[in-house]
Amino acid sequence: MNELPPGWMKVNLGLINEFSSQTLLPARQPDQYFELYSVPAFPNHKPELLLGADIGSIKQLVEPNDVLICKINPRINRVWKVLPKGQVEQIASSEWIVVRSSGLSSDFLQHYFSSPAFRDLLGRVVTGVGGSLTRAQPKRVAAFPVLIAPINEQKRIVDKITALLTRIETCRERLDRVLTLAKQLRQAILSAAISGRLTERWSGKNRADWTLERAATVCEKVQNGGTPREGFVAQSKIPFLKVYNIVNQTVDFQYKPQLCRILTPNGISIRP
Template sequence: MDDINDFQSYTENPMLKENKNRVYELYSVPCFEVRHPEIVTGSEIGSTKVLVKKDDVLISKINPHLNRVWRVPQFTEHRMIASSEWVIIRNSRLNPQYLVYVLQSNYFLNKMLSNTSGVGGSLTRAKPYEVKKYELPIPPLNEQSRIVSKIEELFSTLDQMEQNLI
């Protein structure tokens, strides 16, 4: 994974005087469930964050068994930041949605679960230095797009079937 990751970590301290009134689009682990970042001012944030960009892919380090993988969608024009509880993947030459599907797969989840630290299911963390070593299947870009289209077609079919049951 490290070979495909172009992400360079740049941090921002929202608590600095010049950032206290700045509005941020904050990608935190608690926001994952609603799939929408918090829109907050720097004065509402309690620690330094990592700058992210649209289409970055975030993998939660905390409690990896919950399989939280999030593609940064960019909801606003505000500066986008993320908590340090994410492993961030950036690669403009790959289909970001393909990466999401691969990173949500049982293959990847089992790898994450095999390299955790901490006690018990609710207090475990993935080890980023181990995550960087994982091999990922990376077909040509056109094949990535075809796979994404097929998966989305199947999800759409499932959604329609679910609606017909209600």
């Protein structure tokens, strides 16, 4: 029974890849600029523009719409589509597996190679001891099955993904603005509270009644934080706050709780 949608087919990656590797040594053209697709440049999604003199190793020639799959440390999802060509030669480091297919949508392939199913396959064919030392094996990757939709369906899938990702990005930007406003509101509330503005309507008192004093004049003791050697009890309702109890801007007394006695002004110990 064919489980694929009508018009879809499953083929090995190597059968749809038209890329034939051509290499060059940019250092032999020291005064010429190159558009370099390197792994360090990927997070910015912008290739580097470098003189040949600044590129020390052999690179592979790439073309617009080539899809690059990073084979170094493949647990990190790095898939890149080569941009439209400008005035300079486009090259990529040897850490990329290049896929070129004139009959398929490069955007569709980029999304497909970024999918969890493909990433899972890629993670199974690595060599190396771990982390940045692992490499996907191009020959084994070429044998991966790829699900290919009809070209019109590829375009519809790409349009749908693009629309959804745009909505996600818009939501993220709005959330960032809300978080910023929340921080500003928090600071404004704290500022109003310690200045008296927050409660003057409720208390009926004017802020002119407030005075500004040094901490030393209103506190019995001001010192650096420290953990007392004595005074802790097995059972109490009074937890002792330590740095490790503050997690993600919240207080968690459940982690390594320490409970303490209360000392009255005359030094009498009270166990709540």
